[in-house]
Amino acid sequence: MTVDRGADVLKVAIVGCGNISRRHAEAYASTGRTELVGTADIHEEKARTLAERFGGRPYGSLTELLAAEEPDLISIATPPESHGELAVEALAADRSVLLEKPPVLSLEELDHVAKVEAISAGSASVVFQHRHGSGAMRAHDLLARGVLGRPLVAVCETLWFRPVSYFDPEWRGTWIGEGGGPTLGHGIHQIDLLLHLLGPWKSIDATAVRLDRPVEFEDVSMASVVFESGAVATVINSLLSPRELSRIRIDTAGGTLEVNHVYGYSDKDWTFHPAPDAAKAATLGLDPGVRKAESAGSAAAADPWSASAGADVPSNHEAQIGHLVDDLLAGRPHGTSLASTRPTMEFVTALYASAITGTRVRRTDLTPEHRFYGMLHGGFRKDEIVEAFRTT
Ligand SMILES: NC(=O)c1ccc[n+]([C@@H]2O[C@H](COP(=O)([O-])OP(=O)(O)OC[C@H]3O[C@@H](n4cnc5c(N)ncnc54)[C@H](O)[C@@H]3O)[C@@H](O)[C@H]2O)c1
The missing domain is CATH 3.30.360.10 (Dihydrodipicolinate Reductase; domain 2)
Structure with a gap:
């Protein structure tokens, strides 16, 4: 799914509702140009807690979230070993993803995600907030x-x-x-x-x-x-x-x-x-x-x-997520792409x-x-x- 040109609100979701997820939710909220439509965690109560505070509906997995919601962008804020698999699932559904660092655990995994990205309507970006x-x-x-x-x-x-x-x-x-x-x-x-x-x-x-x-x-x-x-x-x-x-x-x-x-x-x-x-x-x-x-x-x-x-502009999630939301809404590629982190x-x-x-x-x-x-x-x-x- 590509973001409608001229749209002024990006629909976002967060998968993995632990420590860093709050930084994503706060950063999205600070743009004033996003709507958090869903949160997902294998411990669903964590998804619920995040949703109660920042909005959206809670789910027990990315699969359930994708079946019910249509986010333009999904933050993957789970532990690193699951990033690759979740990114592939989201990209295959034509959604864009923002992967927490480290994006994946090997070059083989990175190349696999990149292959799926190449045929997806979505794109893969990586959190390296110190570039921003x-x-x-x-x-x-x-x-x-x-x-x-x-x-x-x-x-x-x-x-x-x-x-x-x-x-x-x-x-x-x-x-x-x-x-x-x-x-x-x-x-x-x-x-x-x-x-x-x-x-x-x-x-x-x-x-x-x-x-x-x-x-x-x-x-x-x-x-x-x-x-x-x-x-x-x-x-x-x-x-x-x-x-x-x-x-x-x-x-x-x-x-x-x-x-x-x-x-x-x-x-x-x-x-x-x-x-x-x-x-x-x-x-x-x-x-x-x-x-x-x-x-x-x-x-x-x-x-x-x-x-x-x-x-x-301090180097934090707000800085990068602000740039990413602007880029996606404008239909521009985001600089901190998966490819740029290879x-x-x-x-x-x-x-x-x-x-x-x-x-x-x-x-x-x-x-x-x-x-x-x-x-x-x-x-x-x-x-x-x-x-x-x-x-x-
Ligand atoms: N950019 C930064 O400065 C920064 C700082 C801290 C952590 N991180 C990164 O953020 C990621 C998460 O770290 P954290 O400290 O928040 O970890 P955490 O353990 O606090 O949270 C991870 C959450 O993901 C959930 N989860 C695990 N597998 C899942 C799956 N398959 N589907 C849905 N939910 C799942 C867990 O239940 C947990 O709630 C890591 O990649 C870490 O390196 C980045």
Whole structure:
């Protein structure tokens, strides 16, 4: 089903009515251009609670919801292992879907959903809300236009803290229950933003270790990355870091662009330091009076970051869902499409492949024949992975 051109209200539904579902419901409501027609959860009382607060009728499954309602867009906010199957069901019914991160658990699953999307009247988008704050929108635009100079060196850090008790639920800490460790479940936000800003990556050399937490996979991973542009980056993902930090720093030929936050940024969390040569050169040969006036002007010229400031939009579900609703109502493709997130899933796949096999992995290696194409652990036995992730 395609959204009627000129329609001013989008009919939406939410499947999976746990923690994050409220953020979806609030974000839809904040657009003022949606009607929540249904909610669904295998625990129907959770669907009922969400519907009572935000509207729509509750159902016990997506199948029941699709039989009774005609949503234009369905948020899939269930645990990751069910995203692929639910997306296929909704797309096959010609509905659009918004998949929570991580969109799926393997490249094979992503390609399967993409095939169904190709013959559906609906489209598949993915929640990566950090692409949608004003800081990242400006950074993406200025880097793409070359205004900030050629990217050279980058650092991407997700240093978060999850206590041992976080892994108490039986499904946590397991490949089957979570699909992967902090690389997939937590670091994926910064990784996606890094790749969104720097473009296609070429190769990865990675290490993953299990230092402290009771998990089958890593609690820390690190990667050295080479981009097709020639830029290089280091990436670290940790669940052992008490002072939490999410950081992306990009040194370009023109300056250093940096964002420091934890779970969401606003404009004040972004800085740009122009390369000193440009600032100094702008004042050379001028008398002190002129220098003062000229340097004010040249500071703006040398600092395109400050010059590009506009309305401050924090990076959250409201920001992305606002863009998505506008796009669907206008009949435009949404930028954070499933296809646009494939490089991120390729990156996560390659990080695990490199860390488990101890080899460099190129993006071009990840064909359907690759051992890790269908499973992020590559089908290695649990004891083999534990051994690969030992540091002592
Ligand atoms: N974008 C973000 O910043 C962000 C933050 C937190 C969580 N998430 C993602 O959101 C998703 C959900 O996380 P959560 O913390 O809300 O989990 P949760 O466990 O609190 O909620 C998931 C809900 O889905 C229901 N469910 C499970 N299988 C279902 C099915 N087949 N059909 C219908 N309902 C089903 C469960 O009963 C549960 O109520 C995950 O993919 C997670 O990674 C994203």
